[in-house]
Amino acid sequence: MSKIPFTGKSPQARQQQQVVSSDPLQPAEAYNPEHPLLEDPDALAIRLAESEDFLRRNKNVLLGLAAVVILAVAGAFGYYLWRSSQDEKGQAAMFRAVSYWEADSLQKAMKGDGRNLGLERVASEYSGTAAGNLANFYAGVAALKEGKYKEAVDFLEDFSSDDLLVQARAYALLGDAHLELNQPKEAADFYNKAANHNANEYFSPGYLLKEATARELAKDYDGAITAYDKILNDYPAAAEAGEAKQYKARDEAMAGK
Structure with missing residues (x-):
């Protein structure tokens, strides 16, 4: 069997490199360099040569990618300026x-x-x-x-709108428009969105009252009762609570409850 010559690049030499410490106070068997490339000049030279070769072979591709990134950033910035001026x-x-x-x-x-x-x-x-x-x-x-x-x-x-009250108002106006178009179910759904978008004691009871009215027009008495119940349970002190109590009793009779 032929023997592999003992050189600086042989397995034996690399095994020795793994157990020889630059610190004489450190036990040889405990030495384990964290950065082997820095400890092995030959390996570092090979890695650098490989990197240079990769850059040389893929220069056009890398330049193209860099150009795409630069154009994308410039385009986004230009669009931001244009939109601000618009x-x-x-x-x-x-x-x-x-x-x-x-x-x-x-x-x-x-x-x-x-x-x-x-x-x-x-x-x-x-x-x-x-x-x-x-x-x-x-x-x-x-x-x-x-x-x-x-x-x-x-x-x-x-x-x-990010303004919760304004957006709720827009939903309510959509409800008004759909109600005028004789689309009570769609109207009721928008009134419900208005009432629950940043729900509050000032506007939500009124939107719920509109929702109940729209659901009555759609013959959805159970839905109307649910809207009245929400007014009575969540906003008992609201001015709409009296109407909600009265109309709820009427809808319960209509629904046979």
Whole structure:
């Protein structure tokens, strides 16, 4: 059997390297270097050569990936700046429309006055900005007042707010629009969402009373009773509690209870 020469790269030499400590006070058998590459110059040189070869062979791919990352970051930053500028323009464009809305000049508020944009165009042209989002709310209320209930639903469904009370109000307005469209079940569901979105003693009882009325129109007397019970149990001191008690008794009779 041939013998493997004993060299610096032989298994015997590497075995010795594993038990020889640079610290003379440390027992040889306990020596176990934490960073073998730093202890073995040959291994470190091989690893560096492999890394250089990998970079050389994949230079184009790595440069392409770096370019993609840079373009993505630049694009995101550019979009943020563009969106911020669009929001400022939208807020400015909406100023006159809101003035007409507050003065109850709903036609000008919605369509504009020939020089200034109306809420409809602000909501469309500045979609995705805070200004466009708020324009949807104003336009939804205006359409509801004008009796354009389907338009009101479309605008209000495109609106969302982090303000819990405002969002609850938007749900209630959607309930009003659906009720006018003779869709009592959908109306009741939105009133329920309004009542339970940041539930409170000031607005929730009124929304629950509307929900009960809508469920009665949908012939859902059990659902109406549930809404009345919530008023009586959760908000007994509310002004709506008296009506809830009276109408609950009537619905129980209608439901044969």
